[in-house]
Amino acid sequence: MAETLDDLLDNLAHRQETGQFVKQVDWDAVRERLVNDDEATRLLLAMDEAGGEPALVQNEGALRFFDTAPEASKIPHRKSLCYDEEARLNRKKNPPTGDVVTAAEKLGAHLLGEEDYLLLQSVGDFDLKCSCLLATPAGVRKLGGAVFGDKRFGRAFIYHNTADCYYASRGYRLKVEIN
Secondary structure (H helix, E strand, C coil), rough: CCHHHHHHHHHHHHHHHCCCCCCCCCCHHHHHHHCHHHHHHHHHHHHHHHHCCCEEEECCCCEEEEECCHHHHCCCCCCEECCCCCHHHCCCCCCCCCCCCCHHHHHCCCCCCCHHHHHHCCCCCCCCCCEEEEECCHHHHHCCEEEEEECCCCCEEEEECCCCCCCCCCEEEEEEEEC
């Protein structure tokens, strides 16, 4: 777990070298951008500390860091949550202790959306045993739904469910974007 910016950069560089992420990274330029963005550094440190294993998945223009832990539901405190506070409050029996939208907002981060999730799955194998709640389009949410994804049979799938559903095998992933 990273405690300082130097520790975080070491962790990020190690993940880049050992993973299937962006290989050609100018870490001096990344360091400069992070040093000048206290909020992004705080978020990345929090993601790393929580076990999300942030990694740089895109460095064209904006730097885009995603949680890259192998299974979203194995990241502590990121499972057994419904989609948002409205869904949690509307659940009549056995409401969960929280929701993913509020958890992400409290941290100041964003949930991965469908395109983000497909990008992540294109560079590696994630959520092979669990699923991952994703930022849900307003039209789907208005109708009571939420979307989630996983990877099975060598490809990523995006599904739907009601927003109040929650499972121990369904987590969520965060992203940080630095312009």
